[in-house]
Amino acid sequence: xxxxxxxxxxxxxxxxxxxxxxxxxxxxxxxxxxxRERRHVTLTNLRLCLPQLGETERLALARRHFEVFGRSxxxxxxxxxxxxxxxxRLVHIEGLGHLEAVKGRPVILLVPHFVGLDIGxxxxxxxxxxxxxxxxxxxxxxxxxxxxxxxxxxxxxxxxRQEGTRKAIKAMRAGKPFYYLPDMDYGExxxxxxxxxxxxxxxxxxxxxxARLCGASVLPVITRMLPGGAGYRVSIGAPWQGFPxxxxxxxxxxxxxxxxxxxxxMPEQYFWLHKRFKTRPAGETSLY
Numbered sequence: 001x002x003x004x005x006x007x008x009x010x011x012x013x014x015x016x017x018x019x020x021x022x023x024x025x026x027x028x029x030x031x032x033x034x035x036r037e038r039r040h041v042t043l044t045n046l047r048l049c050l051p052q053l054g055e056t057e058r059l060a061l062a063r064r065h066f067e068v069f070g071r072s073x074x075x076x077x078x079x080x081x082x083x084x085x086x087x088x089r090l091v092h093i094e095g096l097g098h099l100e101a102v103k104g105r106p107v108i109l110l111v112p113h114f115v116g117l118d119i120g121x122x123x124x125x126x127x128x129x130x131x132x133x134x135x136x137x138x139x140x141x142x143x144x145x146x147x148x149x150x151x152x153x154x155x156x157x158x159x160x161r162q163e164g165t166r167k168a169i170k171a172m173r174a175g176k177p178f179y180y181l182p183d184m185d186y187g188e189x190x191x192x193x194x195x196x197x198x199x200x201x202x203x204x205x206x207x208x209x210x211a212r213l214c215g216a217s218v219l220p221v222i223t224r225m226l227p228g229g230a231g232y233r234v235s236i237g238a239p240w241q242g243f244p245x246x247x248x249x250x251x252x253x254x255x256x257x258x259x260x261x262x263x264x265x266m267p268e269q270y271f272w273l274h275k276r277f278k279t280r281p282a283g284e285t286s287l288y
Contacts, residue, residue: 002141013077017090018229020075028070032063042066042272044288049197050267064268068225072115079122080149091123095236098219099128099177102239106216107177109236110207111223112259113184113271120223120234121179122150131157131171132179165206172214179221182207183259184271185278192249193281196256197263202279208251211244218243222262225269 012020032039042062046053053061078087099107109130111117124130134150136143151158157171172178182204190209191202211218220237244251263270277287 002139006142006145009074009077010081012074013081016229017075017078017231020078021071021228024071024074025067026070027074028067029063031070032066035066038273039066041275041288045272045274045276048199048277048287049263061268062272065270065272068115068269069271069273071225072118076118076149079118080145080152084126084153087123087126090231091119091234092231093123093127093234093236095219095234095238096127098236098238102217102219104175106172106214108172108207108210108216108218109177109179110218110220110255110258111179111181112220112262113181113274114223114225114262114266114269115271116223116225116232116234116269117181118150119225119232120221122153123223123232123234124177124179124221124236125153125156129155129157129176130179131159131168131176133159133161133163133165133168133181135161165210169210169214172210172216177219178210178216180207180210182255183276184274185276187279191279192252194249194253194256196276197260199277200281201256201277203252203256205248205252207255208244208248211251212248220258220262224266 012023039062042065043058046058046061050058050061078090109124111120121130121132134147147158157167157176159167168178185202186204188202190206191204193200194203195201196203207218210216217239219239222235222237224233224235226232243254245254275288280286
């Protein structure tokens with residue numbers, strides 16, 4: 001089945017992006033109808049994070065999220081097989097000057113979990129080498145395709161989460177920006193509970209700790225999926241001023257507050273399918 005799915009993705013990548021988007025939206029609608037558990041997780045997250053929405057609005061937002069997720073899944077074939085010329089044409093990048101401004105020192109690229117984050121990483125790899133950490137997938141065939149697709153260009157360093165951050169720090173100190181995704185629930189290790197949309201969330205403190213350890217600049221990176229066949233836009237922000245701050249907790253709160261603001265700018269594109277509040281403080285029951 002996995003080979004068939006990968007074969008279909010390979011065939012689809014030849015289509016114009018507008019056609020892929022049309023198919024991806026419908027694939028997402030099918031997932032919304034069939035993926036009962038992930039639909040429940042999405043609706044629970046939206047209820048917790050956006051309580052101001054009514055039930056009808058929440059359901060509509062969840063549907064839109066599945067649609068863009070469906071797009072991002074099918075359009076992944078572009079990352080794995082499209083030419084560099086086509087990727088540069090479809091994915092516009094802005095803010096490279098911000099990276100130039102901190103050249104010569106360690107850099108952390110703060111990348112929240114929006115559906116276009118893989119597109120953003122690949123597009124940046126066309127311009128410079130980076131280091132990133134990935135999570136191994138349970139499906140070994142899909143995992144191999146994912147890793148091969150992510151390592152097509154340049155001399156970027158891709159490390160599994162099991163390898164830890166030591167090698168990432170070494171690569172960052174050698175001049176490779178760290179494409180860092182710290183906004184998921186990774187369990188209790190190296191986390192503190194700070195608010196995310198007003199809900200206590202186990203949040204890893206790596207952004208603050210790494211910035212302190214390496215003297216690294218932190219630059220946010222947001223990838224926006226554009227409507228239809230308009231492509232994607234990767235925005236690299238200016239280095240954060242006053243970071244790290246007085247404490248690791250304040251830094252982690254600042255990170256979550258920043259992500260909240262970006263989510264509100266395009267809420268349908270944030271990764272609501274993830275159990276962001278899976279890990280609970282002692283004595284609290286599961287929210288899912």
